[in-house]
Amino acid sequence: MSQTKTPIRLRLNGADYDSDTGNLAELLIRQGLKLEQKGIAVAQNGKIVAKTRWSETLIRSGDELEILVAIQGG
Amino acid sequence: MSQSPLSQTSLKPRWVLAGLEFSSRLLMGTAGYPNQSAMLESLAASGCQIVTASLRRISLDAYQGSLVEVIGSHYKFLPNTAGCQTAxxxxxxxxxxxxxxxxxxxxxEVIGDRETLYPDAVELLSAAETLVKNGFTVLPYCTDDPILCRRLADLGCAAVMPLGSPIGSGQGINNPQAIERICATSEVPVILDAGIGTASDAALAMELGCSAVLLNSAVAKALSPVLMACAMRDAVAAGYAAARAGRISKKFYAEASSPQLGILGS
Known part of the structure; x- marks a missing residue:
């Protein structure tokens, strides 16, 4: 019988989000992002998480994550 | 040996911004084009080397990719802080x-409200100070206020970017005297940003002494963006050449250009 993991309740881009992974890189992949992709940045609780640290960064219940992408602008 | 006038007037006058040399004095926005190919063709037609970008939360439902994937490495990116209202x-x-x-x-960009999109000078100065200290090359979008521009330059900003008129309004340069004054006294490059409506506005900015022009909507929302991009490229070059050539003074009355001696009937 498989165990059901309790999801991690986050604020992701300003909305409630239940994550079934506690690893930032895995979460990004689940959002359809490629880790080597340029033009993306992540902040965790108001602090930038450098790309080089995505795969080792843990996410916890109550975290506020922002995932931003470079788009057209004036 | 003196240089010929032609050799003095390079078609692509070089300039330096934050230690980097550029041949184009036109900076282009990337937003609001009818489609992606119109944007890419317009950027190419404009001859620009610097393009702006914004940062937005990704759509969790339908991630569309980043601007980097579309534009590649052809241009230097100048990301903005558009929409921010606090330092x-x-x-x-x-x-x-x-x-x-x-x-x-x-x-x-630190705006005071979403209706006027006018810069909030107090928050702008605060953000500029922090960012300069943190190693950023700061190009602030600001009002056409010579004192504010001086304060921003004193903080270590790499340029000042006063508005010609409200963002996206296409009104052109509402206070040319202020822009001219800023250009005459600024110790950093002045880039006219916002309000450009058509090519003559861009030419005027350069004639007033600006180092460069940054525009977006005037091209993106023109009936033919590519044609307007060509017009802006030429206008910026023409305005810069005219500024260096030195315009004649304005007179109250007519002054004949043809010789006045020997006119039939005189």
């Missing part, structure tokens, strides 16, 4: 942009 948000956005686009250049 705190602008600083965080700048840090995210540095991470996303691998550049410490930032077009610093």
């Amino acid at each position: 705190r948000d602008a600083v965080l956005t700048a840090e995210l942009a540095r991470e996303a686009l691998d550049t410490n250049w930032i077009k610093l």
